[in-house]
Amino acid sequence: MQNAFECLKAIHSTFSVFELFTPDLLHEIELGVWKNLLIHLLRILQAADPRLLDVLNERFRKMPVFGRTTIRRFSNNVSELKQLAAHNYEDILQCALVAFEGLLEAPHDEIVHDVLFAMAEWHALAKLRMHTEETLKALEDETVTLTTLLRKFVDITCAAFNASxxxxxxxxxxxxxxxxxxxxxxxxxxxxxxxxxxxxxxxxKVFNMNTYKVHSLPDYPEAIREYGTMDSYTTMLVSLAYFVIVPILNSVDRQRARIRSSRRGTAVRTSATQWRRSGA
Known part of the structure; x- marks a missing residue:
């Protein structure tokens, strides 16, 4: 049985259907690996001492904002994870290194610190808008470091806490x-x-590393070499377009509402004028 892509091989002998699928940093990393890691870190804090979650929330609330959209203010409790979009998880990742510092005892505090630093560095390298062979080599090295630290995190820290x-x-x-x-x-x-x-x-609950999203981490350097930087084809473009399109649509809706209101007012005035003339 042939699929719809078989006919393309007759035109392009080197065509491969697997090259159609590019990595998705938004859903695989920010809403995937990092979100799962953050949730399990919250479970570990809850297992160690539920009051640590309150300390974590207080630290995030005290984080200063940076720019208009780089780091936004954390108005809600981070531990509750309510109404968070991908950019919120990105903000949490950028501030997590300071917020989680010292909450756990040794050696777990150092392990968590190393994992968060590696995760933030990998994320920063992957989202660079200009790459050279040196930065891609750094991303490959950081991928090895991150996956090694994740395994250490699972073997030592996760095993020491009965997370639920x-x-x-x-x-x-x-x-x-x-x-x-x-x-x-x-x-x-x-x-x-x-x-x-x-x-x-x-x-x-356990932290599961045997997922596609974790195993897709090594694919990013090669994908950047093949297709260019992540900002060219990430699904984040759709999310950013939302902030541009929605105000335009709202403006159009308001303009249409004013036109309808004006037409209704004109119709009412016309009817009133005709009624007065007929009564006269």
């Missing part, structure tokens, strides 16, 4: 369970309460 679900994760799981029970016909309140009572308070 965050409150938001448990609440989401219970909502899914309740929704699944309702769809299966279990709609009684008694059944729902028994299901909630039988659900463990919080499930144990």
């Amino acid at each position: 679900e965050l409150p938001r994760e448990r609440a989401a799981r219970l909502r899914r369970a309740a929704k699944s029970g309702a769809s299966n016909g279990s709609t009684s309140t008694a059944d729902d309460s028994r299901a909630a009572d039988s659900t463990p308070s919080a499930k144990s």
